[in-house]
Amino acid sequence: xxxxxxxxxxxxxxxxxxxxxxxxxxxxxxxxxxxxxxxxxxxxxxxxxxxxxxxxxxxxxxxxxxxxxxxxxxxxxxxxxxxxxxxxxxxxxxxxxxxxxxxxxxxxxxxxxxxxxxxxxxxxxxxxxxxxxxxxxxxxxxxxxxxxxxxxxxxxxxxxxxxxxxxxxxxxxxxxxxxxxxxxxxxxxxxxxxxxxxxxxxxxxxxxxxxxxxxxxxxxxxxxxxxxxxxxxxxxxxxxxxxxxxxxxxxxxxxxxxxxxxxxxxxxxxxxxxxxxxxxxxxxxxxxxxxxxxxxxxxxxxxxxxxxxxxxxxxxxxxxxxxxxxxxxxxxx
Numbered sequence: 001x002x003x004x005x006x007x008x009x010x011x012x013x014x015x016x017x018x019x020x021x022x023x024x025x026x027x028x029x030x031x032x033x034x035x036x037x038x039x040x041x042x043x044x045x046x047x048x049x050x051x052x053x054x055x056x057x058x059x060x061x062x063x064x065x066x067x068x069x070x071x072x073x074x075x076x077x078x079x080x081x082x083x084x085x086x087x088x089x090x091x092x093x094x095x096x097x098x099x100x101x102x103x104x105x106x107x108x109x110x111x112x113x114x115x116x117x118x119x120x121x122x123x124x125x126x127x128x129x130x131x132x133x134x135x136x137x138x139x140x141x142x143x144x145x146x147x148x149x150x151x152x153x154x155x156x157x158x159x160x161x162x163x164x165x166x167x168x169x170x171x172x173x174x175x176x177x178x179x180x181x182x183x184x185x186x187x188x189x190x191x192x193x194x195x196x197x198x199x200x201x202x203x204x205x206x207x208x209x210x211x212x213x214x215x216x217x218x219x220x221x222x223x224x225x226x227x228x229x230x231x232x233x234x235x236x237x238x239x240x241x242x243x244x245x246x247x248x249x250x251x252x253x254x255x256x257x258x259x260x261x262x263x264x265x266x267x268x269x270x271x272x273x274x275x276x277x278x279x280x281x282x283x284x285x286x287x288x289x290x291x292x293x294x295x296x297x298x299x300x301x302x303x304x305x306x307x308x309x310x311x312x313x314x315x316x317x318x319x320x321x322x323x324x325x326x327x328x329x330x331x332x333x
Contacts, residue, residue: 013079020082021047021069024237024290025089025260031055031119033288034108038069042078044123045085046092055112055119063124086262093263094270097283097299099128105286175331179205179229179238179261182325183212185222189320192244192252193217199254201322204239205229214245235261242314242322255314257292257322260285267299268306268328275304285310294321305329 020026021037029037030046039053040046041064048056048066056064067074085091099105106114121127183201191197199221202211208229215221229238238259243251267283268274283299285291285308294311301307306328314320 013074013076016083017069017074017079020087023087025262026087028088028288028290029108030088030092031122032106032108032110032115040067040069040082041065042067042074042081044091044095045082046088049108051112052115052119055115056123058116059120059124086266089260089262090266092286093266093283093299094129095122095126096128096286097267098281099284099286175230175232176235177231177265177331178329179231180226180327180329181229181238182226182327183223184323184325185220185224186242187220187321187323189219189221189242189314190254190317191219192254193246197252197254198245199242200245202241202243203227203229204241205235206232231261231265235265237261240312240322242320253317255317255320257312257315259310259312259324259326260291261326263297264299264306264308264326264328268330271301271306274301274306277301279303282306 026037026047028035029049029052031048031052034049034051037047037049039048039050039056041048041056043065047069053066056066065078067078096105106118110118181203186199186201189197189199196217196219198214198216199218200212200214201223202209210227210229212223212225212227215223238261239256240259241256242254244254245251263283263285271277271282278301280301281298282301285293285297285299287293287296292312292315294313297308297310299306299308308326308328310324310326312322312324314322
């Protein structure tokens with residue numbers, strides 16, 4: 001189907017694709033993190049650079065259907081598939097959930113052989129996927145494009161989630177769950193008073209704002225306080241800021257960070273009821289130059305709950321780190 005109007009202007013489908021590409025996690029290649037990707041694998045649901053595009057093409061369209069974001073015409077089905085997956089972070093939370101410790105993804109300057117090994121392992125062999133989620137090799141089905149595994153997975157849990165919410169909250173399908181954030185402690189926070197600071201943490205999601213108590217005169221505060229945020233269907237990153245409390249003047253900022261909650265929610269919804277599984281790793285938010293992670297953040301099922309521990313390096317400040325524990329609670333709970 002042609003995605004342009006008679007006057008040559010992009011239709012809503014093309015606009016949806018461009019809006020998706022402008023999301024922060026889609027501004028770098030899903031496989032090597034090269035900036036400004038102009039290609040996509042429509043059936044996998046990721047944006048990729050020109051060099052990785054060549055490897056994807058070599059796998060065959062039964063594994064990766066490659067299209068140019070700017071040069072090719074996109075049918076509605078391909079655009080729907082990209083939007084349904086949700087972009088690079090959502091796809092990588094599944095396809096890279098079980099990258100071995102010490103394993104390094106190829107970088108923007110990686111050789112063709114290194115890219116080939118990684119991309120084949122990631123998509124064709126599905127070596128970094130949880131074993132029970134792996135699908136049969138598609139090598140016997142090269143004659144026709146297979147439905148995207150990413151799209152099927154996303155579609156199954158989203159349709160299930162939507163129907164449950166609709167049945168219980170007809171006309172009020174605004175929130176999909178609760179995010180419980182335990183602010184554990186801060187380390188080496190910045191000085192904002194004479195010799196110390198009186199820090200507290202503020203979390204924002206959309207119009208919601210929650211905050212911890214103030215810890216007096218402490219650059220290594222321990223809070224261990226739980227804060228809760230309602231997560232809407234169309235959610236973004238959680239904005240975190242640390243402030244120094246001042247009695248007689250405006251509070252001074254002591255750093256900030258963004259928390260990408262998409263890997264957590266995507267992993268949780270892919271597994272459904274966590275109570276049916278033992279303790280296990282189900283996903284990972286990978287450290288990159290675009291986020292504040294000190295190290296990769298692992299997503300686990302722990303005693304029937306989906307949890308994620310993370311260490312964040314505060315941004316736009318001379319020093320400081322925060323330790324958080326995040327738990328996802330779907331609406332039906």
